[in-house]
Structures are given as structure tokens and as C-alpha cells.
Amino acid sequence: MLNRLQESDIKLLRVFFAVASCNGFTAAEPVLRMQRPNISAAIKKLEERLDLILCHRGRGGFQMTKEGEVVFQETKRIFNAFDNFVFNLKSLHDDYSGHLTIVLMSGLPLNVMTAVSKSVKTSMHKFEDIHFNVQTRLYNEVEHAALSGECHLVVSCYDMVKPESIVFHPLPYKCEGRLYCTKSHPLAKYRDQIPTSVELYDHPAIGITGMSPSNYIGNERRLSIETFSDSFESCLSAILTGEYMGLLPDYFVEGKTYAEELIPLGGDEFAFSHDLFVMNGKNTRMNPVLKHFIRELEYFVTQ
Template sequence: MLNRLQESDIKLLRVFFAVASCNGFTAAEPVLRMQRPNISAAIKKLEERLELVLCHRGRGGFQMTKEGEVVFQETKRIFNAFDNFVFNLKSLHDDYSGHITIVLMSGLPMNVVKAVSRSVKSAMDKFEDIHFNVQTRLYNEVEHAALSGECHLVVSCYDMVKPESIIFHELPCSIEGQLYCAKSHALAKCIEAIPDNVNLKEHPAIGITGMSPANYIGDERRLNIQTFSDSYESCLPAILTGEYVGLLPDAFVETHPFGDDLVPIGGSEFTFKHTMYVMNGKNTRMNPVLKHFIRELEYFVTQ
């Protein structure tokens, strides 16, 4: 049983991290610059150290176990935090080379995603030897990502009470949406408004984990939330069944292949508008690279 990490364990974890990220031993060879027998031996040694089976390999191909998935996610957090530490340490010497980790909330509008891409390119052109690691998190995970130190910046909307431990840089854009249902739903004809005599308790709704409950309250009524999902993407299948209504961003619906199967309902009663932010923990050192990225993002999201 592993009670304390040693330097040799870190090396083994890096091998496992590369294999898991590449989804296989063969694909990880050029990344690690190691031959497959050596990679296999390192994974086996790590499994012995942890007393866990991390992955299955054989004719069926590479497949991580449940324990391996947990170790992979925790390893990702460790290495992200370590890379951030090294980057911040270098910046104390006016050396801005290294890796920057940006976390994006899943389901962002395409104009925001494109603006992030252009801002990354601008920062890489301006500063030498800078590399960006862009990751995604679910709606209810962005606050933790900003606070944990596993990333430098988070790009997300945020409609909860803002914690003092996070700094919010407001972007000149927002995510707007409304209540949707499938065309087969009983309320599909209520586009302009849901009649006052309709009892919303008779129509189950699906909510988004982490979203403020205020979003589910209309003028004098509230949605009957019966189940939750962790993202707009995973909320959509439930709505398409015709059994649930749910809040979705307009841009998400307009660009989705199944968007034509949805109907906006309720008029303005259940509309929402969530401001976009760049978020960072107060312990994040705001060096010139991060400041440049934020300035560029503020510009590009308006283009």
C-alpha cells in the first residue's frame, strides 16, 4: 500500500498518465520515447505500488478499470498543479515560458470557443515557448477548478453567489436561453406563453446541477424539477424523450443536429441570461501572459 509518494512513483505516474491520455501503450510510445515492454513494466510496477489494477491490456485492446479512472483524474490534478507551480515560479524571474492550463465550461457558445482559440494564438505569438493546455469541466465543477490550483484560468458563466476566494473578470458576452421541450410534448404549442390554468407540477422538468435555483422560478410559478443532469449536452436526451421540459441555451439548440426537434415554450417567463467570466483563484499569480490572454479574450468575443 502506497503511503508516501517517492520520486520514482512520480516517474511511474507520468508513464501511466501518458498511456491513459493516449488511450493505449502503442500510441504512448512516441510521447514517452519508450518502447512498449518498458512502458508495460512501468505500469506493472505502479500497480504493485498502489496494489490496484489500473488497466486491462490484451487482445481486447487497452481499457482502464474504475480504479484506473480515479488514479488518472487525480494524477491529472497533481501534474496540472505542478505545471502551474513551475510556471508561477519562472514568472518571478520574468521567465514566462512553460504550460498554461485553461479550463472551459462544457457547452460554451462557438463564438466564445473561437475567441479562446484566437486569444491562445495571440499569446503564443507574443510570448516565446508558451504552451496551452485547454480542458473542459462541467457546469458544477468550474468553481472547484478555479479554486483548486489545477488551472490558471477558467472561462465560464456563473450565476451563483460569487465567493470572495475567486476573482471574476467579466466578459462582454453572455449565454442566453429559455425553456424547451420536444415537439411531441403536451406543452409544445405554448410558444408565446404557458396558460395560467396549466399546472406545471404535472409536467416534469430536468435541471442542471450547479445552476442557481432562481432559474427555475418564473413570474409566479416554478418548474417541477424531477431529475438533474450535469451539462446541457446530457440534459438534451431527456428533453427529446418528450417526457421533460428543460432550460437550454439558444445558441446550443440552434447549432445542435437535433435542434429542429425542440420547441421554445413559455415566452419570456423562463428565459435566462448568464454573464460570461474569466475566473481565477486569488492565489493565481496574474503574470503578463495571463493578463494578455484575458485582454485578448475580451476583444475577440465581441468580433
């Protein structure tokens, strides 16, 4: 069992990380520039070091175990932190090259995703030898991502009390939404207003982990949260069963094939508006590359 990480372990973890990212030994060969027998031997040695089975390989194809999934996620965090350390070290010498990691909250609207892509492109054109790693996290994970040092910037909504350990750069964009249910739901007839005589606790709702308005909204009329989702996507799935009502951004509904099945409830009383931010931990060195990316994002998100 591994008690202390050694240099040789880092090399083995890089092999495993490549195999897991490529979803197979053969696909990882050109990435690692290693032949399959050597890759297999490295994975076996790592499994012996960790005293864990990380993956199954055979006729059924490559498949990670539950333990392998955990090791893969932790390895990703380690290597992101390594990349960030090297980048920040270079910045001290005015060398702005290397890898930048940007974390996006899952479920952002298409125009925000497009703005991120354009900002990445212009930043890569302005600064030579800059590479971007763009990843996604669930809403309840973005604060940790900003603080942990595993990324440089986070693009996310944030409606909770803002910790002093995080710097918030507001973007000129709001994620607006409201309470939704299906046509078959008992409250579907109350588009404009839900009468005060209607007891909301009689109607189950689904909340979103970490998002404060998932528990209540409007004139302190609390929803009856009976289950939680971890994203707008899973919240939508629960609402479409017809058993729950829940909060969704309008961009999750407008123009979608399932829009005809959904009804907005309660008018403005049950509407919400979340500000969008670029976030970073106070220990993040805000060099010219990061500043440029934020300025570009502020511009493109309004286009």
C-alpha cells in the first residue's frame, strides 16, 4: 500500500491518466509513445503500489473499476495543480506559456459557452505557446475548484454568500429562470399566479444541491423539496416525470423539443436571476493572460 508518493509513482500515474483519458490501452499508445506491453506493465506496477485493481482489460474491452475512477479523478487534480504551479512559476519570469485550466459550471447557456470558446481563441492568438484545459463541474463543486488550486479560473453562477477567499469578477450576463412543471401537473393552470390558498407543501419539488433558491423562492413561500439533483439537467429529468416541480433557467426550455411539455408557474413571484462570474482563489496569480481572458469574456458574452 502506498504511504508516500515517489517520483516513479508520478510516472506510473501519468501512464494511468493517459489510458483512462483515452479509454483504452491501444488509444493511449500514440499519446504516451509507448507500446501496449509496456503500458500494461506500468498499470500493473501501479496497481501493486496502490494495492488496488484500477481497470479490467480483456475481450469486453477497457473498463475502469470504482477504485480506478477515484484514482483517475484525484490524479486529474494532481496534474492540474502541477500545471498551474509551472505556469505561475513561469509568470514570475514574465514567461506566459504553458497550460491554463478553466472550469465551467455545467449547464451554462450556449452563448456563454461560445463566448468562452472565442475568449480562448483570442488568448491563444495573443500569447504564444498557451494551451487551455477546459473542464466542467457541478454547481456545488465550483467553489472548491476555485479554492483548491486545481484551476486558474471558474466561470459560474454564484448566489450564495461570497467567501472572502474567492475573488469575483462579474460578467454582464444573468441566468434567468422560473418555476416549471409539466402540463399534467396539478398546478399547471397557475401560470400567472399561484393563489395563497394553494399549499405548496402538498406538491413535491426537486432542488439543486448547493443553490439556495432551490429551497425557497418568492415571498418566502417555501417549496416542498423532497429530493435533490446535482445539476439543471437532472432537475429537468425529474420535472418531466410530471411528479415534481422545480427551478430551471429559461434557456433550458426555450426552443427545446420538450418545451411544449413544460409550463412556467407563478409568474414573477417564482422567477429568479443569477449573476454570472469569473472566479478565482486569492492565491491565484492574475497575470496578463488571465486578465486578457477575463476582458475578452466580458466582451464576447454580450455579443
